[in-house]
Amino acid sequence: MTRWIETDKGDPLGRELADRHYTRVSVGHPMWTRPGWNQVLLAEQRNGRRAVFVWWRPKWESGLPGTERKDGLHCVECTIFRNETRFRSSELIREAVACLLSWEHALDVALPDGIITAVNSVKTSAGRAASSPPGVCFRRAGFTPFEHAGKNRRADLWLRYIEPLPEPLEPKLSERLSLRRNSR
Numbered sequence: 001m002t003r004w005i006e007t008d009k010g011d012p013l014g015r016e017l018a019d020r021h022y023t024r025v026s027v028g029h030p031m032w033t034r035p036g037w038n039q040v041l042l043a044e045q046r047n048g049r050r051a052v053f054v055w056w057r058p059k060w061e062s063g064l065p066g067t068e069r070k071d072g073l074h075c076v077e078c079t080i081f082r083n084e085t086r087f088r089s090s091e092l093i094r095e096a097v098a099c100l101l102s103w104e105h106a107l108d109v110a111l112p113d114g115i116i117t118a119v120n121s122v123k124t125s126a127g128r129a130a131s132s133p134p135g136v137c138f139r140r141a142g143f144t145p146f147e148h149a150g151k152n153r154r155a156d157l158w159l160r161y162i163e164p165l166p167e168p169l170e171p172k173l174s175e176r177l178s179l180r181r182n183s184r
Helices: 012-018 089-100 136-140 175-182
Strands: 005-007 037-044 050-057 076-083 115-119 143-145 157-161
Touching (some): 012 050, 037 089, 076 089, 076 136, 136 143
Parallel strands (some): 076 115
Antiparallel strands (some): 037 050, 050 076, 115 157
């Protein structure tokens, strides 16, 4: 069982959290994830505090211009993780990896470059202890740094999941996602 609920990339609850994420460029814009396939996960405590996690995979198999990652990697990337709950971030990340393994768009193509994320060590410094390395919650969840040519203003630390893959977890669907899938 997982605390995550899968929703869609237009979910206003996810957008509210994304608006407070350090990577957000257009605060308030209704589309808050990258173009391509996105698995959007929300967790909520009884007190109303929430977390959001987004997995992203471009539609590179389409062959259309602009559908490849700029760095050429064939992977799934965590593009947003914001935890405003009291749940341990590393535990939520582990559960998100397990949810990813039940997502159709992570299973329909090979992922030779794996499961990755990027961290801006300066912009995340306020959210961690001074003695903790950047990306500590991802490191505790099984990610390790790797060399990436894409170090830029957005991220200076790239991490790849290296632990044995967990058993897949099927997140519950949000009401809005259930309605959308049932209307097809």
